[in-house]
Amino acid sequence: MKISMLALAVTLAAMPVAAQAQSAAPQTWIHAGRVIAVPGQAPRGATTIVVADGKIVSLQDGYVPAPAGATAIDLKDKTVLPGLIDSHVHLASDRGGNERLVSAMTDSLPLNAYETYWNGMKTLRAGFTTVRNLGDSKGKVLALKEAVKRGWVQGPRILDAGESISTTGGHMDGRVGLAEDVHAMVGTENLCDGVDDCRKAVRRQIGRGADVIKFATTGGVNSGTGLATRMFDDEAKALIDTAHAYGRKVAVHAHGLDGIKLAVRAGADSIEHGTTIDEEAAKMMAKAGTYYVPTLSTVNGYLERLAANPNAYSPAVRAQIDWRIGITGKSLQIAYPLGVKIAYGTDAGPSKHGRNADEFELLVKFGMPPAEAIKAATVNAAALLGVDKETGTLEAGKAADIIAVSGDPLADVKVLKAMKFVMARGEVIVGP
Numbered sequence: 058m059k060i061s062m063l064a065l066a067v068t069l070a071a072m073p074v075a076a077q078a079q080s081a082a083p084q085t086w087i088h089a090g091r092v093i094a095v096p097g098q099a100p101r102g103a104t105t106i107v108v109a110d111g112k113i114v115s116l117q118d119g120y121v122p123a124p125a126g127a128t129a130i131d132l133k134d135k136t137v138l139p140g141l142i143d144s145h146v147h148l149a150s151d152r153g154g155n156e157r158l159v160s161a162m163t164d165s166l167p168l169n170a171y172e173t174y175w176n177g178m179k180t181l182r183a184g185f186t187t188v189r190n191l192g193d194s195k196g197k198v199l200a201l202k203e204a205v206k207r208g209w210v211q212g213p214r215i216l217d218a219g220e221s222i223s224t225t226g227g228h229m230d231g232r233v234g235l236a237e238d239v240h241a242m243v244g245t246e247n248l249c250d251g252v253d254d255c256r257k258a259v260r261r262q263i264g265r266g267a268d269v270i271k272f273a274t275t276g277g278v279n280s281g282t283g284l285a286t287r288m289f290d291d292e293a294k295a296l297i298d299t300a301h302a303y304g305r306k307v308a309v310h311a312h313g314l315d316g317i318k319l320a321v322r323a324g325a326d327s328i329e330h331g332t333t334i335d336e337e338a339a340k341m342m343a344k345a346g347t348y349y350v351p352t353l354s355t356v357n358g359y360l361e362r363l364a365a366n367p368n369a370y371s372p373a374v375r376a377q378i379d380w381r382i383g384i385t386g387k388s389l390q391i392a393y394p395l396g397v398k399i400a401y402g403t404d405a406g407p408s409k410h411g412r413n414a415d416e417f418e419l420l421v422k423f424g425m426p427p428a429e430a431i432k433a434a435t436v437n438a439a440a441l442l443g444v445d446k447e448t449g450t451l452e453a454g455k456a457a458d459i460i461a462v463s464g465d466p467l468a469d470v471k472v473l474k475a476m477k478f479v480m481a482r483g484e485v486i487v488g489p
């Protein structure tokens with residue numbers, strides 16, 4: 058079966074596009090009532106989307122009857138959009154605070170790999186057909202990415218950073234907050250101090266298969282390491298220059314203002330969280346073309362976990378969570394009007410997997426029109442991830458990453474929380 062599929066793919070690749078449309082590959086004809094084919098542009102009315110071999114063959118006006126042998130899907134009473142993209146997830150865990158710490162000690166690596174798969178499926182069923190995973194340990198997400206690519210399991214398209222990089226004692230030093238007796242159990246290969254060491258840290262992740270590099274210039278909320286800068290300019294520059302030399306983009310975790318500006322100056326491709334962006338930083342980002350990934354959803358995760366258990370986090374982490382809840386959305390209110398490019402990202406892991414669409418509501422609450430929020434989760438995120446030739450819009454030749462909702466997401470983004478149909482690379486995952 059695998060061999061014949063491969064032979065078919067090779068044959069199709071060699072055929073001109075017009076011939077492919079007539080080819081023997083099984084076709085799916087989707088009748089869509091309304092289509093936001095290219096977010097940011099006016100939606101189309103009744104449309105027929107032809108899908109074959111995991112790709113979009115054509116979009117035709119009106120409801121063109123499906124030919125004999127093709128599968129027809131009726132989405133005439135739905136709004137159809139490109140599969141959504143979450144630029145900031147952590148698929149390996151769906152737990153926070155003390156619960157996460159305990160699971161790290163009690164769950165085996167194979168069990169954790171199943172959890173990673175499970176979180177990926179929650180994400181996919183929520184309409185997110187592509188994710189950028191910004192940090193895990195022990196290669197669980199690298200493995201899931203490969204398994205999805207090989208067609209062994211279902212899952213979103215994954216771009217993975219491997220392990221997040223930070224300086225010793227920084228946000229991603231897994232030993233922080235643990236008793237010294239257990240430090241030896243925690244890996245430290247993701248830590249770097251000084252230029253040569255930081256170059257090596259990037260090369261190590263690329264050698265493991267990382268598609269993107271993630272590092273932290275400042276402390277973090279979940280590690281209780283604070284907001285202050287914990288990296289020197291030359292270290293950030295070494296990390297970014299090395300990643301870029303290998304054709305990898307760089308996502309920088311930064312909360313404090315100095316760490317945000319340091320990352321932008323050093324050439325970061327995106328600022329993650331960016332909690333204290335001010336006007337000057339926003340103008341720097343707009344000028345440099347640096348994307349902002351707000352990850353406002355983290356506060357939902359914090360609030361839900363605290364409601365279930367007031368002692369869910371250690372006192373040091375709790376103090377920073379209270380600060381983060383209070384300041385949510387302020388940086389977006391400054392950055393978006395100043396023309397900073399926004400890419401959708403939730404920090405699922407600290408927030409809940411499968412609830413990725415909750416971020417839409419927060420983006421709109423803090424100043425983005427619904428159409429722009431949808432563009433952030435499709436066109437913009439695809440450009441940031443470098444997959445814009447493959448996904449992010451519904452156009453002939455792109456992957457058949459297609460979702461549908463009831464109602465009008467351009468009027469009310471909350472309808473994106475209830476997926477009625479999800480297709481990933483031509484495979485139906487949800488509905489119709």
Ligand SMILES: [Zn+2]
Binds near residue numbers: 191
């Ligand atoms: Zn994160």
